[in-house]
Amino acid sequence: EIVLTQSPGTLSLSPGERATLSCRASQSVSSSYLAWYQQKPGQAPRLLIYAASIRATGIPDRFSGSGSGTDFTLTISRLEPEDFAVYYCQQYDSSPEFTFGPGTKVDIK
Amino acid sequence: QVQLQESGPGLVKPSETLSLTCTVSGFSIGSGYYWGWIRQPPGKGLEWIGSLYHSGSTYYKASLSSRVTISLDTSKNHFSLMLSSLTAADTAVYFCARHRDYTFDYWGQGALVTVSS
Numbered sequence: 001e002i003v004l005t006q007s008p009g010t011l012s013l014s015p016g017e018r019a020t021l022s023c024r025a026s027q028s029v030s031s032s033y034l035a036w037y038q039q040k041p042g043q044a045p046r047l048l049i050y051a052a053s054i055r056a057t058g059i060p061d062r063f064s065g066s067g068s069g070t071d072f073t074l075t076i077s078r079l080e081p082e083d084f085a086v087y088y089c090q091q092y093d094s095s096p097e098f099t100f101g102p103g104t105k106v107d108i109k
Numbered sequence: 110q111v112q113l114q115e116s117g118p119g120l121v122k123p124s125e126t127l128s129l130t131c132t133v134s135g136f137s138i139g140s141g142y143y144w145g146w147i148r149q150p151p152g153k154g155l156e157w158i159g160s161l162y163h164s165g166s167t168y169y170k171a172s173l174s175s176r177v178t179i180s181l182d183t184s185k186n187h188f189s190l191m192l193s194s195l196t197a198a199d200t201a202v203y204f205c206a207r208h209r210d211y212t213f214d215y216w217g218q219g220a221l222v223t224v225s226s
Contacts, residue, residue: 045155046216056214090212096168098211
Protein backbone atom coordinates (compact mmCIF):
# COMPACT_ATOMS: atom_id res chain seq x y z
CA GLU A 1 0.00 0.00 0.00
CA ILE A 2 1.29 3.44 -0.91
CA VAL A 3 1.30 5.74 2.12
CA LEU A 4 0.76 9.47 1.69
CA THR A 5 2.22 11.98 4.15
CA GLN A 6 1.01 15.57 4.22
CA SER A 7 2.79 18.56 5.69
CA PRO A 8 2.39 20.67 7.60
CA GLY A 9 -0.35 19.25 9.77
CA THR A 10 -1.72 22.74 10.35
CA LEU A 11 -1.03 25.92 8.42
CA SER A 12 -2.00 29.19 10.09
CA LEU A 13 -2.31 32.03 7.60
CA SER A 14 -4.19 35.24 7.02
CA PRO A 15 -6.61 35.98 4.16
CA GLY A 16 -4.70 37.14 1.12
CA GLU A 17 -1.62 35.08 1.94
CA ARG A 18 -0.26 32.23 -0.15
CA ALA A 19 -0.66 28.64 1.07
CA THR A 20 1.66 25.84 0.03
CA LEU A 21 0.63 22.30 1.02
CA SER A 22 2.83 19.25 0.52
CA CYS A 23 1.92 15.62 -0.17
CA ARG A 24 4.66 13.02 -0.22
CA ALA A 25 4.19 9.38 -1.29
CA SER A 26 6.07 6.34 0.01
CA GLN A 27 6.52 5.16 -3.60
CA SER A 28 6.32 6.87 -6.95
CA VAL A 29 2.77 7.79 -7.99
CA SER A 30 1.67 8.42 -11.53
CA SER A 31 0.69 12.06 -11.91
CA SER A 32 -2.49 10.86 -13.55
CA TYR A 33 -3.52 9.28 -10.28
CA LEU A 34 -2.98 12.13 -7.78
CA ALA A 35 -5.85 14.34 -6.60
CA TRP A 36 -6.57 17.01 -3.99
CA TYR A 37 -9.79 17.62 -2.04
CA GLN A 38 -11.08 20.33 0.26
CA GLN A 39 -13.31 19.45 3.22
CA LYS A 40 -15.18 21.83 5.49
CA PRO A 41 -16.74 20.77 8.82
CA GLY A 42 -19.88 18.69 8.39
CA GLN A 43 -19.47 18.48 4.62
CA ALA A 44 -18.31 15.92 2.12
CA PRO A 45 -14.92 16.45 0.49
CA ARG A 46 -14.90 18.50 -2.71
CA LEU A 47 -12.62 17.60 -5.60
CA LEU A 48 -10.23 20.45 -6.36
CA ILE A 49 -7.44 19.02 -8.51
CA TYR A 50 -7.04 15.78 -10.43
CA ALA A 51 -4.18 14.32 -12.45
CA ALA A 52 -1.91 16.36 -10.17
CA SER A 53 -2.51 19.69 -11.90
CA ILE A 54 -5.93 19.85 -13.57
CA ARG A 55 -8.55 21.94 -11.81
CA ALA A 56 -11.95 20.30 -11.44
CA THR A 57 -15.01 21.99 -12.87
CA GLY A 58 -15.83 25.26 -11.13
CA ILE A 59 -12.62 25.45 -9.08
CA PRO A 60 -11.13 28.98 -8.99
CA ASP A 61 -7.75 29.50 -10.61
CA ARG A 62 -6.19 30.54 -7.30
CA PHE A 63 -5.92 26.77 -6.69
CA SER A 64 -3.09 25.02 -8.51
CA GLY A 65 -1.42 21.65 -8.27
CA SER A 66 2.03 20.51 -9.27
CA GLY A 67 4.55 17.77 -8.73
CA SER A 68 5.54 14.31 -9.87
CA GLY A 69 6.96 11.04 -8.61
CA THR A 70 6.74 11.16 -4.83
CA ASP A 71 6.34 14.90 -4.20
CA PHE A 72 3.22 16.89 -4.96
CA THR A 73 2.09 20.38 -3.99
CA LEU A 74 -1.21 22.22 -3.74
CA THR A 75 -0.89 26.00 -3.85
CA ILE A 76 -3.58 28.53 -3.02
CA SER A 77 -2.27 31.80 -4.39
CA ARG A 78 -4.32 34.19 -2.26
CA LEU A 79 -6.44 32.79 0.53
CA GLU A 80 -10.08 33.76 0.55
CA PRO A 81 -12.17 33.41 3.75
CA GLU A 82 -13.93 30.35 2.29
CA ASP A 83 -10.61 28.54 1.74
CA PHE A 84 -10.00 27.83 5.41
CA ALA A 85 -10.60 24.09 5.58
CA VAL A 86 -8.85 20.71 5.62
CA TYR A 87 -7.12 19.57 2.44
CA TYR A 88 -6.45 15.93 1.53
CA CYS A 89 -4.35 14.41 -1.20
CA GLN A 90 -5.39 11.04 -2.67
CA GLN A 91 -3.70 8.54 -4.92
CA TYR A 92 -4.69 5.46 -6.88
CA ASP A 93 -2.38 2.50 -7.42
CA SER A 94 -2.63 -0.65 -9.45
CA SER A 95 -3.35 -2.98 -6.49
CA PRO A 96 -5.99 -1.51 -7.08
CA GLU A 97 -6.43 0.74 -4.07
CA PHE A 98 -7.11 4.35 -3.29
CA THR A 99 -5.39 5.98 -0.33
CA PHE A 100 -5.73 9.42 1.22
CA GLY A 101 -3.22 11.49 3.12
CA PRO A 102 -3.93 12.50 6.74
CA GLY A 103 -4.84 16.05 5.73
CA THR A 104 -3.55 19.59 6.23
CA LYS A 105 -5.73 22.02 8.13
CA VAL A 106 -5.52 25.61 6.90
CA ASP A 107 -6.77 27.88 9.64
CA ILE A 108 -7.00 31.60 10.20
CA LYS A 109 -4.01 33.18 11.89
CA GLN B 110 -26.70 17.42 -11.87
CA VAL B 111 -25.54 14.16 -10.32
CA GLN B 112 -26.62 13.73 -6.70
CA LEU B 113 -25.94 10.91 -4.27
CA GLN B 114 -27.71 10.21 -0.99
CA GLU B 115 -26.74 7.65 1.64
CA SER B 116 -29.36 5.91 3.76
CA GLY B 117 -29.25 3.33 6.50
CA PRO B 118 -29.28 2.82 10.26
CA GLY B 119 -27.43 5.29 12.43
CA LEU B 120 -26.75 2.76 15.19
CA VAL B 121 -25.59 -0.82 14.81
CA LYS B 122 -24.54 -3.35 17.44
CA PRO B 123 -21.06 -4.86 17.62
CA SER B 124 -20.63 -8.09 15.63
CA GLU B 125 -23.62 -7.23 13.44
CA THR B 126 -23.63 -6.31 9.75
CA LEU B 127 -24.00 -2.75 8.48
CA SER B 128 -26.10 -2.18 5.39
CA LEU B 129 -26.06 1.20 3.64
CA THR B 130 -27.60 2.28 0.35
CA CYS B 131 -26.55 5.11 -1.95
CA THR B 132 -29.34 6.38 -4.19
CA VAL B 133 -28.17 8.25 -7.28
CA SER B 134 -30.17 10.87 -9.16
CA GLY B 135 -29.32 12.75 -12.31
CA PHE B 136 -27.43 9.81 -13.80
CA SER B 137 -28.19 6.20 -14.61
CA ILE B 138 -25.57 4.16 -12.75
CA GLY B 139 -25.85 1.32 -15.24
CA SER B 140 -24.60 3.63 -17.97
CA GLY B 141 -21.04 3.95 -16.77
CA TYR B 142 -18.45 5.02 -14.23
CA TYR B 143 -17.28 3.46 -11.00
CA TRP B 144 -19.15 3.96 -7.75
CA GLY B 145 -17.51 3.74 -4.36
CA TRP B 146 -17.68 3.97 -0.59
CA ILE B 147 -15.34 5.99 1.62
CA ARG B 148 -15.53 6.42 5.39
CA GLN B 149 -14.24 8.91 7.93
CA PRO B 150 -14.03 8.15 11.67
CA PRO B 151 -14.99 11.15 13.82
CA GLY B 152 -12.20 13.73 13.77
CA LYS B 153 -10.00 11.60 11.51
CA GLY B 154 -9.07 11.21 7.86
CA LEU B 155 -10.63 9.48 4.87
CA GLU B 156 -10.45 5.75 4.15
CA TRP B 157 -11.53 4.17 0.87
CA ILE B 158 -13.56 0.99 1.42
CA GLY B 159 -14.27 -0.30 -2.06
CA SER B 160 -15.76 0.36 -5.47
CA LEU B 161 -17.75 -1.26 -8.20
CA TYR B 162 -18.02 -0.73 -11.90
CA HIS B 163 -21.37 -0.20 -13.56
CA SER B 164 -21.07 -3.74 -14.95
CA GLY B 165 -21.02 -5.06 -11.37
CA SER B 166 -17.34 -5.96 -10.98
CA THR B 167 -15.93 -4.96 -7.62
CA TYR B 168 -12.68 -4.23 -5.83
CA TYR B 169 -12.09 -3.65 -2.16
CA LYS B 170 -9.47 -2.31 0.22
CA ALA B 171 -7.34 -5.36 1.01
CA SER B 172 -7.58 -5.01 4.80
CA LEU B 173 -11.40 -4.88 4.67
CA SER B 174 -12.06 -7.30 1.84
CA SER B 175 -13.08 -10.23 4.05
CA ARG B 176 -15.90 -8.14 5.56
CA VAL B 177 -17.11 -5.99 2.64
CA THR B 178 -19.62 -6.52 -0.13
CA ILE B 179 -20.67 -3.79 -2.55
CA SER B 180 -23.51 -4.42 -4.96
CA LEU B 181 -25.53 -2.63 -7.61
CA ASP B 182 -29.27 -2.41 -8.31
CA THR B 183 -29.76 -0.65 -11.61
CA SER B 184 -33.55 -0.96 -11.42
CA LYS B 185 -33.53 1.27 -8.34
CA ASN B 186 -30.51 3.28 -9.48
CA HIS B 187 -28.68 2.61 -6.27
CA PHE B 188 -25.69 0.71 -4.95
CA SER B 189 -25.15 -0.76 -1.51
CA LEU B 190 -22.48 -1.47 1.08
CA MET B 191 -22.51 -4.37 3.51
CA LEU B 192 -19.84 -4.49 6.22
CA SER B 193 -19.88 -7.43 8.60
CA SER B 194 -18.45 -8.24 12.04
CA LEU B 195 -18.63 -4.65 13.18
CA THR B 196 -16.55 -3.23 16.01
CA ALA B 197 -16.32 0.23 17.54
CA ALA B 198 -13.49 0.95 15.08
CA ASP B 199 -16.08 0.93 12.29
CA THR B 200 -17.83 3.97 13.76
CA ALA B 201 -17.56 6.62 11.07
CA VAL B 202 -19.31 8.85 8.59
CA TYR B 203 -19.81 6.74 5.48
CA PHE B 204 -19.77 8.54 2.12
CA CYS B 205 -20.75 7.21 -1.26
CA ALA B 206 -19.16 8.74 -4.33
CA ARG B 207 -18.79 8.47 -8.06
CA HIS B 208 -15.35 8.15 -9.49
CA ARG B 209 -13.86 9.00 -12.82
CA ASP B 210 -10.27 9.61 -13.86
CA TYR B 211 -9.13 7.90 -10.64
CA THR B 212 -10.74 10.57 -8.47
CA PHE B 213 -14.04 10.98 -6.65
CA ASP B 214 -15.96 13.77 -8.33
CA TYR B 215 -19.46 13.55 -6.83
CA TRP B 216 -20.09 12.71 -3.17
CA GLY B 217 -23.09 12.09 -0.98
CA GLN B 218 -23.49 14.18 2.15
CA GLY B 219 -22.46 11.27 4.37
CA ALA B 220 -24.20 9.08 6.93
CA LEU B 221 -22.96 8.70 10.51
CA VAL B 222 -22.91 5.12 11.68
CA THR B 223 -22.20 4.39 15.32
CA VAL B 224 -21.31 0.87 16.45
CA SER B 225 -22.40 0.44 20.04
CA SER B 226 -24.39 -1.94 22.18
